[in-house]
Amino acid sequence: MLRKNPLLAAAIALMMVFGAGSAFAENIVIKGSTTVLPIAQEVAEAYMKAYPDVKITISGGGSGNGIKAIIDGTTDIADSSRFIKDKEVKLALEKGAYPVPFAVAYDSIVPVVHPTNPIEDISLEDLKKIYMGKVTNWKELGGPDMKIVVISRDTSSGTYEVWEEKVMEKERVYPGALLQASNGAIATSVAKNKNAVGYVGIGYLNDEIKALTVGGIEGNKDTTLSGKFPISRALFMFTSGWPTGETMNFINFTMHPDKGQKYVEKVGFVPLW
Amino acid sequence: MANKRNTTEKTMQAIFFSVATASIAILFMIMLFLFMEGLPIFKEVSVSDFLFGKYWYPTSDPADFGIFPLIIASLAVTALASAIAIPLGVMTAVYLAELASRRVAEIVKPLVELLAALPSVVIGFFGMVIVAPFLQDVFNLPTGLNMFNAALMLAFMSIPTITSISEDAIYSVPTALKEGSMALGATHWETLLRVILPASISGIATAVILGMSRAIGETMVVLMVAGGATMIPGSIFDPVRPMPASIAAEMAEAPFRGDHYYALFATGIVLFLFTLLFNIIADQIAHRYRQVGEASL
Numbered sequence: 001m002l003r004k005n006p007l008l009a010a011a012i013a014l015m016m017v018f019g020a021g022s023a024f025a026e027n028i029v030i031k032g033s034t035t036v037l038p039i040a041q042e043v044a045e046a047y048m049k050a051y052p053d054v055k056i057t058i059s060g061g062g063s064g065n066g067i068k069a070i071i072d073g074t075t076d077i078a079d080s081s082r083f084i085k086d087k088e089v090k091l092a093l094e095k096g097a098y099p100v101p102f103a104v105a106y107d108s109i110v111p112v113v114h115p116t117n118p119i120e121d122i123s124l125e126d127l128k129k130i131y132m133g134k135v136t137n138w139k140e141l142g143g144p145d146m147k148i149v150v151i152s153r154d155t156s157s158g159t160y161e162v163w164e165e166k167v168m169e170k171e172r173v174y175p176g177a178l179l180q181a182s183n184g185a186i187a188t189s190v191a192k193n194k195n196a197v198g199y200v201g202i203g204y205l206n207d208e209i210k211a212l213t214v215g216g217i218e219g220n221k222d223t224t225l226s227g228k229f230p231i232s233r234a235l236f237m238f239t240s241g242w243p244t245g246e247t248m249n250f251i252n253f254t255m256h257p258d259k260g261q262k263y264v265e266k267v268g269f270v271p272l273w
Numbered sequence: 274m275a276n277k278r279n280t281t282e283k284t285m286q287a288i289f290f291s292v293a294t295a296s297i298a299i300l301f302m303i304m305l306f307l308f309m310e311g312l313p314i315f316k317e318v319s320v321s322d323f324l325f326g327k328y329w330y331p332t333s334d335p336a337d338f339g340i341f342p343l344i345i346a347s348l349a350v351t352a353l354a355s356a357i358a359i360p361l362g363v364m365t366a367v368y369l370a371e372l373a374s375r376r377v378a379e380i381v382k383p384l385v386e387l388l389a390a391l392p393s394v395v396i397g398f399f400g401m402v403i404v405a406p407f408l409q410d411v412f413n414l415p416t417g418l419n420m421f422n423a424a425l426m427l428a429f430m431s432i433p434t435i436t437s438i439s440e441d442a443i444y445s446v447p448t449a450l451k452e453g454s455m456a457l458g459a460t461h462w463e464t465l466l467r468v469i470l471p472a473s474i475s476g477i478a479t480a481v482i483l484g485m486s487r488a489i490g491e492t493m494v495v496l497m498v499a500g501g502a503t504m505i506p507g508s509i510f511d512p513v514r515p516m517p518a519s520i521a522a523e524m525a526e527a528p529f530r531g532d533h534y535y536a537l538f539a540t541g542i543v544l545f546l547f548t549l550l551f552n553i554i555a556d557q558i559a560h561r562y563r564q565v566g567e568a569s570l
Binding site for chain 1: 329330331333342406409416417418503504512514518521522528529533
């Protein structure tokens with residue numbers, strides 16, 4: 001039974017794709033990145049409220065699995081926290097699929113410290129050194145003589161992914177870094193520890209933690225959208241070919257400033273405009 | 274008439290038998306699933322690299338799947354928690370069974386057992402928000418989220434188990450033994466130490482081991498207060514990441530049936546083997562040192 005499960009799931013997904021042709025209940029299948037998942041969920045909920053005869057099925061599985069599903073034609077929309085890779089484009093073209101990307105939101109990660117920490121600004125290199133365990137005291141960065149307590153996210157989270165890509169540049173976060181399992185938990189533990197440094201999605205900043213500027217640039221909506229803030233990335237939804245019908249309608253809904261983009265902000269990401 | 278009673282008897286027996294087998298079958302299926310989802314990782318890494326590898330970088334490229342720091346963390350936290358919980362738990366039990374007046378015992382015992390009713394997430398939150406800053410200030414530590422904090426919280430959680438089961442064991446020591454000892458001129462203290470404790474040692478040992486297996490399997494508390502660093506701790510104030518914390522933090526977003534997913538299930542297998550071992554030991558002790566009647570002392 002368990003071994004049959006993936007087959008069963010694929011069969012159900014296929015039925016949904018083909019079922020989309022029927023005149024009564026329209027179905028949209030969304031798969032992929034768990035980072036984009038909360039956006040897709042919120043938007044889909046609002047969409048189904050606005051169009052009650054449309055049924056949207058959402059599942060995670062990671063960006064790679066989402067794009068694979070677009071190539072195999074087992075989903076209508078693939079969520080992805082990264083752009084499609086060359087290898088995947090090639091594979092798609094071989095299989096006759098033509099993935100079309102839509103940037104639906106930006107994900108911006110801000111380094112944070114305790115409010116009593118006098119440090120205001122930090123460079124990308126220093127951040128990298130801290131997270132590699134090479135810089136271990138705040139005084140090396142011109143702060144007080146205190147040990148740095150490094151707080152990181154669990155390695156499977158999308159937030160960690162951005163951090164690894166933009167700050168660590170292939171280097172590993174050293175094993176002595178503390179782990180917290182959510183943005184909220186990082187915010188709480190940084191707020192409770194004057195030695196700590198952590199990083200959170202821009203939507204999780206609050207008064208109890210101090211956001212650092214990175215290389216003199218404050219992480220906010222404007223610097224993210226202009227591309228000046230270095231620790232950010234676009235989040236995508238891919239469709240197979242230029243979308244039509246319900247899928248087109250859903251993508252439009254997601255990108256609409258008063259509809260989908262409202263929910264992007266609600267779940268802690270930066271909306272497109 | 275007798276025939277009908279017989280049928281009822283048989284039916285009832287069959288019903289109870291199937292209920293009993295159902296729970297065993299469920300346990301067996303969970304085990305089967307655990308092994309099915311965990312074993313494939315050993316195609317990627319060898320068993321010894323997995324168990325004794327020092328680096329846990331499941332999402333890097335190339336990935337490292339070494340859970341040695343996690344195993345050490347689990348064992349260290351459990352040992353430290355036991356060192357706190359066993360003396361407190363057993364002494365509380367002795368007090369409740371032998372020394373406390375009945376009225377005090379009737380109030381204190383339910384209160385201790387109530388401690389077990391606290392949800393682990395509440396204890397974890399308490400550790401994170403109250404105990405961590407306190408430890409940090411008092412011991413002047415870089416972080417209060419560490420092994421000691423986790424052990425303290427786990428001790429809170431295993432004390433009720435240890436106390437409650439030990440108390441039952443001590444209480445059920447036959448009065449004749451106690452009276453015999455007293456009649457020979459032993460003081461209450463001597464009786465307690467030389468007669469009552471040895472007579473109830475199997476029950477107390479079972480209690481201790483059940484308390485320890487509760488501590489090693491506890492997830493929420495260690496996830497919240499142990500700190501989560503995947504390194505081998507150098508002191509009891511270092512942050513650590515026990516196995517359940519790693520599984521809980523990473524499982525939700527590990528790609529389904531990817532290497533990371535398999536590795537987390539394999540970690541689950543290791544954890545399962547540890548608790549199984551604890552239970553087998555508890556069972557052995559309970560059998561070997563069982564007090565049979567009054568003659569075996």
